[in-house]
Amino acid sequence: MMATTHVFAGLAVVAPVAYALPDFAAPLAIGAILGGLAPDFDLVAAHRRTLHFPVAGLAVAVPAVGVAIAVPSSGTVAVAACAVSMWIHAASDALGGGPEMDPWNDQSDRAVYDHVRGRWLRPRRWIRYDGAPEDAALAVSLAVPALVVFDGWVQTVAAVCLAVSLAYTLVRRRLVTWLPDWLE
Incomplete structure (x- = not known):
């Protein structure tokens, strides 16, 4: 999935909390956005293995939510939103194709690495x-x-990300032919 889809998933999960507790809307959004993006920072390492934790991430997300409920503050809700979004990102990557640049040609049997079981989950x-x-x-x-x-900057970021998502969708299959050989 696109990084923006993961960001939107995180924002969608925290949106009901932000609606009910508007004072925490900004930290929830920051946590959700960072958590939606963070796992893909492993693109420069072993993508979908280094920073993706589809099973173990739940063991971090649940206690983080518990702390945010027990001790609500900007910091605890931001960390909880980040942890939940990171876990959702990693887990949902198993719903897509493999991590290769052209998954429509090279159908990999690896979607995301499960560190708990020590094996790749299939796409x-x-x-x-x-x-x-x-x-x-x-x-x-x-x-x-x-x-x-959300309103203000979060709404603006969401609108820009949506425009980027739609533009990326229009050119995605052509991107592989535009990339230099060393990136493939």
Whole structure:
């Protein structure tokens, strides 16, 4: 899935809390955005293995939410939103295709690494590849809560990310031919 889809998923999860507790809207949004993006920082390492924790991430997210409920503060809710979004990102990568640049050609049997079991989870391919039309549709639907519940800079970031998502979808399959050989 696109990084923006993961960001929208995090924002959609925290949107009901932000609606109920508007004083925490900004820290929730910051945590959700960072958590939605952070796992993909491993693109320069072993992608979908180094910073993706589809099973173990839940062991961090649940206590973080518990702390945020027990001791609500800007810091605790931001950390909880980040942890939950990171876990959702990693877990949902198993719903897509493999991490290769052209998943429509080279159908990998590796979606995301499960550190608990020490093996790769297979791709489900519900979202065939990042930037696929179904990824764009999911991004649009997940962006709605962010666009409705949040205002100000969060709404602006969501709108810009939505525009980037749709533009990326239009050129995604062509990108592989535009990339230099050393990036493939």
